[in-house]
Each structure stands twice: as C-alpha cells, then as structure tokens.
Amino acid sequence: MDGGADGLGADGLGALRDALGERLVIDPELIAPYARDSSRAVADGAPRALVLAETTADVSAALAWAHAARVPVSVRGAGTGLTGGAMAYAGGIIVSLERMSRILEIDSANRIAVVQPGVITGELDDACREQGLFFPPDPASARLCTVGGNIATNAGGLRCVAHGVTSDSVAGLEVVLADGRVMRTGARTRKNAVGYDLTSLFVGSEGTLGVVTEATVRLKPVREGLPRTFRASFDRLEDAGRAVTAIVGGPAQVEVLELMDALSVEIIESFRPSGLVVPAGAMLVGQTVGADAETAAGIVTAICAAHGATDTEISESDALLEARRLSNPALNARGLKISCDVGVPVARLAEMFHGVAEISARHGLRVSTVAHAGDGNLHSTVESPDDAPGIRAADAVIDDITRLALSLDGTISGEHGIGSVKRHELPWQLDDTALAVQQAIKDALDPRGILTPGRAI
Amino acid sequence: MDGGADGLGADGLGALRDALGERLVIDPELIAPYARDSSRAVADGAPRALVLAETTADVSAALAWAHAARVPVSVRGAGTGLTGGAMAYAGGIIVSLERMSRILEIDSANRIAVVQPGVITGELDDACREQGLFFPPDPASARLCTVGGNIATNAGGLRCVAHGVTSDSVAGLEVVLADGRVMRTGARTRKNAVGYDLTSLFVGSEGTLGVVTEATVRLKPVREGLPRTFRASFDRLEDAGRAVTAIVGGPAQVEVLELMDALSVEIIESFRPSGLVVPAGAMLVGQTVGADAETAAGIVTAICAAHGATDTEISESDALLEARRLSNPALNARGLKISCDVGVPVARLAEMFHGVAEISARHGLRVSTVAHAGDGNLHSTVESPDDAPGIRAADAVIDDITRLALSLDGTISGEHGIGSVKRHELPWQLDDTALAVQQAIKDALDPRGILTPGRAI
Numbered sequence: 001m002d003g004g005a006d007g008l009g010a011d012g013l014g015a016l017r018d019a020l021g022e023r024l025v026i027d028p029e030l031i032a033p034y035a036r037d038s039s040r041a042v043a044d045g046a047p048r049a050l051v052l053a054e055t056t057a058d059v060s061a062a063l064a065w066a067h068a069a070r071v072p073v074s075v076r077g078a079g080t081g082l083t084g085g086a087m088a089y090a091g092g093i094i095v096s097l098e099r100m101s102r103i104l105e106i107d108s109a110n111r112i113a114v115v116q117p118g119v120i121t122g123e124l125d126d127a128c129r130e131q132g133l134f135f136p137p138d139p140a141s142a143r144l145c146t147v148g149g150n151i152a153t154n155a156g157g158l159r160c161v162a163h164g165v166t167s168d169s170v171a172g173l174e175v176v177l178a179d180g181r182v183m184r185t186g187a188r189t190r191k192n193a194v195g196y197d198l199t200s201l202f203v204g205s206e207g208t209l210g211v212v213t214e215a216t217v218r219l220k221p222v223r224e225g226l227p228r229t230f231r232a233s234f235d236r237l238e239d240a241g242r243a244v245t246a247i248v249g250g251p252a253q254v255e256v257l258e259l260m261d262a263l264s265v266e267i268i269e270s271f272r273p274s275g276l277v278v279p280a281g282a283m284l285v286g287q288t289v290g291a292d293a294e295t296a297a298g299i300v301t302a303i304c305a306a307h308g309a310t311d312t313e314i315s316e317s318d319a320l321l322e323a324r325r326l327s328n329p330a331l332n333a334r335g336l337k338i339s340c341d342v343g344v345p346v347a348r349l350a351e352m353f354h355g356v357a358e359i360s361a362r363h364g365l366r367v368s369t370v371a372h373a374g375d376g377n378l379h380s381t382v383e384s385p386d387d388a389p390g391i392r393a394a395d396a397v398i399d400d401i402t403r404l405a406l407s408l409d410g411t412i413s414g415e416h417g418i419g420s421v422k423r424h425e426l427p428w429q430l431d432d433t434a435l436a437v438q439q440a441i442k443d444a445l446d447p448r449g450i451l452t453p454g455r456a457i
Numbered sequence: 458m459d460g461g462a463d464g465l466g467a468d469g470l471g472a473l474r475d476a477l478g479e480r481l482v483i484d485p486e487l488i489a490p491y492a493r494d495s496s497r498a499v500a501d502g503a504p505r506a507l508v509l510a511e512t513t514a515d516v517s518a519a520l521a522w523a524h525a526a527r528v529p530v531s532v533r534g535a536g537t538g539l540t541g542g543a544m545a546y547a548g549g550i551i552v553s554l555e556r557m558s559r560i561l562e563i564d565s566a567n568r569i570a571v572v573q574p575g576v577i578t579g580e581l582d583d584a585c586r587e588q589g590l591f592f593p594p595d596p597a598s599a600r601l602c603t604v605g606g607n608i609a610t611n612a613g614g615l616r617c618v619a620h621g622v623t624s625d626s627v628a629g630l631e632v633v634l635a636d637g638r639v640m641r642t643g644a645r646t647r648k649n650a651v652g653y654d655l656t657s658l659f660v661g662s663e664g665t666l667g668v669v670t671e672a673t674v675r676l677k678p679v680r681e682g683l684p685r686t687f688r689a690s691f692d693r694l695e696d697a698g699r700a701v702t703a704i705v706g707g708p709a710q711v712e713v714l715e716l717m718d719a720l721s722v723e724i725i726e727s728f729r730p731s732g733l734v735v736p737a738g739a740m741l742v743g744q745t746v747g748a749d750a751e752t753a754a755g756i757v758t759a760i761c762a763a764h765g766a767t768d769t770e771i772s773e774s775d776a777l778l779e780a781r782r783l784s785n786p787a788l789n790a791r792g793l794k795i796s797c798d799v800g801v802p803v804a805r806l807a808e809m810f811h812g813v814a815e816i817s818a819r820h821g822l823r824v825s826t827v828a829h830a831g832d833g834n835l836h837s838t839v840e841s842p843d844d845a846p847g848i849r850a851a852d853a854v855i856d857d858i859t860r861l862a863l864s865l866d867g868t869i870s871g872e873h874g875i876g877s878v879k880r881h882e883l884p885w886q887l888d889d890t891a892l893a894v895q896q897a898i899k900d901a902l903d904p905r906g907i908l909t910p911g912r913a914i
Contacts, residue, residue: 183894190834191834193613194883196914251681417650
C-alpha cells in the first residue's frame with residue numbers, strides 16, 4: 001500500500017495515489033511547469049506532488065489528504081496570475097484544474113452557463129456567442145486564462161467599464177473546502193437573499209478558503225449591430241485622463257475604454273508591429289456596441305478632441321484592441337513583469353497620471369502604463385533590470401504609485417489580487433479590524449491553514 | 458454609577474446610560490413601536506432598552522455593552538421588514554438607526570454617495586436625481602424603508618430587472634462588530650480585488666454579523682428622455698408568464714417589469730381606486746427609459762399581444778407603477794401579510810404560475826400574486842384568517858409554493874431575507890456544509906451570539 005519503494009510512501013502519498021491513480025504526478029520535471037505563475041515570485045522549494053484533478057471527487061480527495069497530513073496546497077488554473085497566488089509550496093501539493101475544462105450547460109433562456117473551473121475564458125465566451133450571448137469578464141489574457149482563475153482573483157478586464165468584475169457575473173459555485181467537504185452556494189435566479197453571500201466570499205479569495213470545482217455564471221445578450229473601435233491620441237497623458245473622466249460621465253455608453261501611454265505603445269509596436277503610431281502622450285482605444293455604436297463612437301471621439309486629442313479614428317476592425325491585449329506578452333519579452341494593479345475613482349485619473357510621472361522622474365526609472373481607464377484601473381511597469389537590485393528599485397516605484405492611488409481614494413489592487421507579491425501593502429488599505437476579520441474567517445474555514453497559506457489576506 | 462434607583466442598575470444598563478444619555482430609552486411605551494417589524498412574527502417578550510443611535514460611537518458603545526453583558530441585540534431601520542428580522546428579543550436591546558439619516562456626500566463625478574444607514578431609500582434617490590443620477594435599489598417600500606435595511610436584507614425591488622439587487626450597488630461599508638470594534642470594507646473604485654469581499658458578506662447578513670453605520674453606494678446616470686409606462690392585460694396568467702420570458706429575452710431593455718394577478722389588481726383597486734380594470738388573468742406593468750423608450754415600450758407591448766394580451770397601453774404617466782407599489786399596504790388593510798418571496802429563473806415563470814394555481818386549488822384557499830416578473834421574483838399571499846389556524850393553513854400553502862420554486866431551480870427568498878419566518882426553509886435550499894460554513898462564520902465574528910441571534914442562517 002504505502003511501501004515507499006515507489007517513492008510515494010516516504011512522502012505519505014500512498015493513500016492519495018490509491019484515490020487518484022495516474023492523476024497524481026510526482027516526477028519533478030512534469031511538476032515544474034505547474035509550480036509557478038506569471039509573476040516575479042520565486043518558489044521557496046519543490047512541491048512533492050501535482051494533482052491533475054478530473055472531478056470534484058479528485059479535488060475532495062486531494063484536500064482531505066492534505067488536511068489530514070497538514071500539507072500546504074496551491075491551486076492552479078492556467079498560471080497566468082500576476083501576484084504569486086498560484087506558486088507551489090516547498091513540500092506542498094499542487095491542485096491543477098486544467099483537466100476540468102468542460103462547459104456543462106448553456107441555458108440561453110435564463111442566460112446562465114454552468115462550467116468547470118478549467119475552461120478557458122475566451123472559449124466560454126465563444127461558445128456563448130454562438131447563442132447570441134457573451135460572458136462579461138474579459139481579462140486581457142482571456143485566450144489563456146481560466147474561469148476558475150478569474151473567480152479566484154475576481155478578475156476584471158477590458159469590459160469592466162460596462163459590465164463590472166467577475167463577481168458580478170457569478171451566480172453560484174460548487175466549492176471543495178479545506179477538509180474535503182463539498183458545498184454549493186448561490187442560485188440560478190437573479191435574486192437570492194438566502195443567508196450569507198458565500199458566493200461573493202469565495203470569489204476573489206485566491207484559493208485560501210476552498211477550491212471552486214463548478215461555477216454557475218451569468219451571461220448577457222450580444223447587442224445587435226457592428227461594434228465600432230475608436231482611437232484618440234494625445235500629446236499629454238493628463239489630457240487623456242481628463243477625457244476619460246468626461247467620457248465616463250457623458251451620454252455615450254462605452255463597452256471598452258483603455259489607455260496606453262507612449263512607452264506602452266512603443267513596447268507593443270516593437271513586439272509585434274501593427275502600424276500603431278506612438279503618441280507624444282497617450283492613446284485611448286475603446287469600443288462601442290449596439291445599434292448606435294457609430295453615434296456613440298462619434299460622441300466619444302468628439303469628447304477626446306475637446307480635451308486635446310490631436311488625432312482620432314473610428315474603425316470597424318478591433319485590431320487596436322487586440323494590440324492592447326499584447327501589452328503583457330510584450331513586456332514579458334523585455335524581461336518585464338506587471339506588478340502594479342492600482343485603481344482610482346475615474347475622476348482622479350488625471351491626478352494619478354500626473355503623480356506617476358513625478359514618481360518616475362524622482363526615481364529616475366521609466367514607467368510604462370496601460371490602464372483599464374474607464375474603470376480607473378492602472379497597470380504600471382517599471383523599466384528596471386530583472387535582478388535583485390533592479391527588482392528592488394522597481395518595487396520602490398510601485399510602492400510609491402500604490403500609496404499615491406490610496407491617497408486618491410483608490411485601491412492597491414483592481415483585478416489581479418494580492419497573492420504574495422502585494423501582501424505587504426494590505427495594511428496600507430485595510431484597517432486592523434478588517435485584517436482580523438479576514439483572518440477569523442480563514443481560521444473558521446481552514447483551521448489547519450493548508451489552503452494557499454500566507455497569501456491574499 | 459449603577460445604583461438601580463432609577464431602574465437602570467437592576468438591568469445593568471447604568472454603564473450604557475453613561476455613554477448614551479437620553480439616547481438610551483427604557484420606557485416600555487416608547488420602546489414598543491421599535492420592537493416589531495411588518496411581518497406576522499410575534500415578540501417573545503419585552504426588550505429592556507432602546508438605543509436611538511446618533512453616531513458610530515453610539516452603536517459601538519451599545520454593542521460593546523451587549524457583548525460584555527451577553528444581551529441579545531436587534532437592529533432596526535424603518536421596521537418595514539417582512540420576515541421578522543428586526544423583532545426585539547425578550548430582555549434584549551434594540552439598536553435603532555433612524556437618527557443616523559444623513560446623506561454625507563454625493564460625488565457625482567465618480568457616481569458614488571456616502572450615507573448613514575437610516576436615510577430613507579426614496580429620499581436618497583431624490584437627492585441623487587437632482588444631480589442627474591439615481592440610486593438603483595428600489596423596493597416597493599422605497600418611500601418608507603431605509604438604505605441600511607436594504608443592505609441588511611440585500612433588498613431588491615422594481616428596478617432589479619435592469620440594475621440588480623442592493624449588493625450590486627454597495628461599494629463599501631463601515632460596520633460595528635459584535636464586540637464594538639469598527640471596521641471599514643470596500644473601496645470607492647469600481648474594482649477592488651483586495652482580500653475577502655467583506656462588503657458582500659455583510660450585505661444580506663440581516664444584522665447577524667455587525668451593524669452597518671455608513672455605506673458607500675454606487676449611483677447610475679438617469680437616462681435622457683421621458684420614461685414610458687406600459688400595461689398589458691391577459692386572460693390567462695400563464696400567458697403573461699410566457700410574455701415575460703419573451704420580453705426579457707428580447708431586444709428591448711426594460712427598466713421595470715411587474716406582474717399583478719387578477720386578485721392582486723382587485724385588492725389594490727379596492728384599497729385605493731385608480732381606475733385599474735381587473736383582468737381575467739393578470740396584468741403586466743412596466744417601464745422603459747432612455748431616448749428610445751417609446752420604441753422599446755412598443756416592442757414590449759407587441760410581444761405581449763403576440764402572447765395573448767387582450768389589451769395593451771403605453772403612457773407617459775407612472776400611475777400604474779404607483780398602483781403596483783400599493784400592493785403591500787392594500788394587503789395589510791385586509792389583515793393579510795406577504796410571507797412569500799420565492800424566485801425562479803424567468804424562463805420557468807409560466808410553470809411557476811401554473812403550479813401556484815394548482816396549489817391554491819388543492820388547499821381551497823385563494824392566493825394573490827404580485828411579481829417582480831422581470832427577475833422571476835414572486836410574492837404570493839394566501840387569503841386566510843389572521844388567527845392561529847388561519848396562519849397555519851396559509852403557511853402550508855406557502856411551504857408548497859416554496860418547494861415548487863425550488864423544484865424549478867429557484868430560491869426560497871429573492872429579496873426579503875430569511876429572518877425568523879423562513880428559517881425552517883433554509884435546509885430545503887442549502888446543503889449541510891453550506892449551513893455549517895454560515896454558522897462557522899457567525900461564530901468567528903460574533904462568538905457570543907448576541908447579534909440578531911437565531912435568525913437568517
């Protein structure tokens with residue numbers, strides 16, 4: 001049973017192998033790709049095993065075992081996280097959900113889909129569009145990331161300005177708790193005032209309270225008509241910020257409203273040339289949808305012109321948005337990682353951009369910023385070598401940008417979550433009582449602290 | 458200090474009087490109006506004191522005292538609740554928030570308001586409209602109920618079909634915990650992926666986890682153009698249900714979509730005659746907004762006609778919606794109380810209406826139903842005497858309707874919450890693990906169980 005001759009007994013993994021068979025992987029080379037995410041976080045040692053879960057029962061068996069053995073567990077979708085949340089633990093086990101990737105149901109009449117956590121976000125969206133519906137959450141990594149990962153981090157993305165964050169689209173969950181018990185939350189109805197909102201508690205909990213094994217999500221109807229993509233280039237970044245405030249407060253509803261500063265455009269264009277003209281200050285790109293998309297795009301570009309845009313464009317192609325989505329791979333190709341995800345109220349964007357420029361100048365380091373401008377969420381990246389002193393210097397800049405965002409009534413994380421990378425910032429935003437309440441909930445649901453310990457809260 | 462000669466010492470209330478002065482009320486006659494809500498729930502005895510809180514510090518002092526003395530606390534806004542959630546406890550204290558009724562800020566640029574919990578929902582909405590914005594939650598009792606009560610129950614209302622429930626409009630809270638500690642949750646940004654979503658955990662927690670003393674809420678812009686109110690009368694209730702499914706799945710966005718069955722219309726019209734013609738089956742009333750409100754209302758009434766409506770109407774007056782809001786007072790005038798708040802996915806509405814008629818016939822009791830049809834939320838009321846046997850008979854009907862809703866993928870409560878009235882239904886919807894997780898959270902945050910004990914979860 002638990003002999004040790006096969007290398008399982010010594011680790012106490014025998015019982016888990018009995019339950020999981022070949023879905024338990026212990027070969028370090030096979031495990032390695034599952035042991036990290038897309039952040040700069042560094043593993044503290046090698047995990048002991050990887051669980052390629054195929055069913056809720058697999059996840060339950062893995063957690064029950066880890067609970068009994070007091071072994072730390074990391075949970076992984078596609079590994080696109082940017083805050084170290086899915087990094088493996090030394091001696092821990094990894095629960096991968098990539099094999100639980102089925103769309104179980106699309107109920108078009110009630111605008112609900114039921115999915116496993118490993119389904120790729122963009123593929124769910126595609127399947128819904130065949131029925132005239134779409135899945136609102138739309139991270140820039142939608143072609144790579146999973147719905148489970150979106151739920152774990154309460155991911156945002158390009159369409160948040162119109163449709164909110166992931167939690168706004170989650171109606172219910174199936175969750176495996178730390179000790180292996182399985183629970184269902186939520187309902188398929190639009191309203192559900194039944195006890196505590198456990199669904200929202202688990203969304204954004206970054207794997208620290210349980211593992212989501214099924215999600216019931218809300219869909220929206222695709223509006224008729226051809227979407228329009230708009231662009232406006234500005235000589236001054238702050239002008240673009242003021243334009244965003246005016247657009248969001250104006251009469252035209254935008255589906256997407258993104259900002260790239262000059263350096264970001266340059267980085268994207270040099271990564272994959274698509275004819276982007278690098279502006280002196282910043283470029284706004286976005287989309288309007290529905291029967292009046294052309295009119296709305298016209299209103300938006302007129303607002304941009306009134307706020308100093310030097311050049312505007314309306315198009316039926318969404319190539320500009322696809323270019324925007326290349327920001328992260330383009331940064332990675334330069335050895336740079338996004339580690340800033342602050343948010344501010346949209347009316348504070350111009351102040352925020354002004355302050356980021358000041359911080360960049362003060363530190364003597366170039367900063368590129370892309371922003372989900374319509375919802376006030378900024379991703380700034382510091383040009384700094386990918387070595388210890390370089391990372392330290394970059395982190396000092398990000399800390400200053402983060403404190404600036406908080407001084408403008410902002411947040412330390414809009415959509416990437418806290419993970420390990422931003423944990424030191426938590427007390428900057430949350431008071432001692434809120435921190436204590438989070439820990440009390442964690443202790444109540446995971447008393448042995450096996451689930452993604454030391455992160456998120 | 459705590460002498461007893463003034464009637465305070467014997468109850469151990471002296472320290473609380475020192476903190477609160479005349480804001481601590483012990484006269485039973487003055488307390489009585491604060492001891493109950495608008496449900497059929499019956500008090501189990503007289504409370505010992507009422508706290509007319511004026512500040513967060515008052516609430517904190519009251520809870521710290523109750524925590525130390527292990528005295529149960531009920532929390533009260535306007536007392537419009539329908540599930541017994543705000544009923545006083547024998548020997549307990551009541552924390553009333555009616556004096557904390559200020560709108561602290563309306564930040565129109567960022568579409569945020571900061572309010573105290575006792576502000577009347579409709580008055581907040583009025584104040585926002587002066588700045589071209591509105592507060593989305595819109596319970597039928599909006600002219601009476603408070604924002605704090607809306608938050609406690611995660612209230613819904615007429616505009617949910619377009620704008621969701623209260624939790625969709627709450628960005629952050631100030632909360633006093635059971636032991637008197639004060640905590641802030643959330644942020645003023647659209648996105649906030651920082652730790653657990655404590656805001657959503659407290660919304661809908663019905664006073665069992667803490668007392669909300671301030672709320673930061675999201676506002677939306679009022680759309681230009683004159684709203685249109687539409688009406689469609691049907692000979693058969695199920696046809697109206699099918700029409701609702703088609704409207705919600707159709708191209709026209711509705712702001713409000715309500716259903717009154719024939720008996721409901723009769724009850725409302727006899728309570729306050731306004732020329733409503735009682736239909737044979739049911740009446741749909743609703744509203745469209747925006748520049749294309751007339752077109753949208755035309756689409757809706759055409760869908761109704763195609764689904765068997767015998768008569769339709771489009772108007773610029775919202776008298777029909779005001780009539781709909783009279784449902785609860787009209788029922789109360791007959792000695793009837795709404796105690797059903799089930800929800801179903803909108804595509805199941807026709808089945809639901811069919812089943813309610815069957816249940817009514819089987820029990821030999823007339824049932825009137827009003828519904829926030831667009832979001833699938835039904836309030837059925839049983840015509841039955843207001844005495845013990847009559848209430849028992851009515852409860853048996855409601856139990857059957859509730860089980861029917863669950864069999865149609867529905868919920869036992871859409872917007873009123875659980876309180877004491879629906880607590881026996883909780884295990885019908887929630888599995889044992891979910892019930893245990895709720896209790897674990899309750900125990901973690903209120904270890905002495907002083908806050909609204911024995912209700913909601």
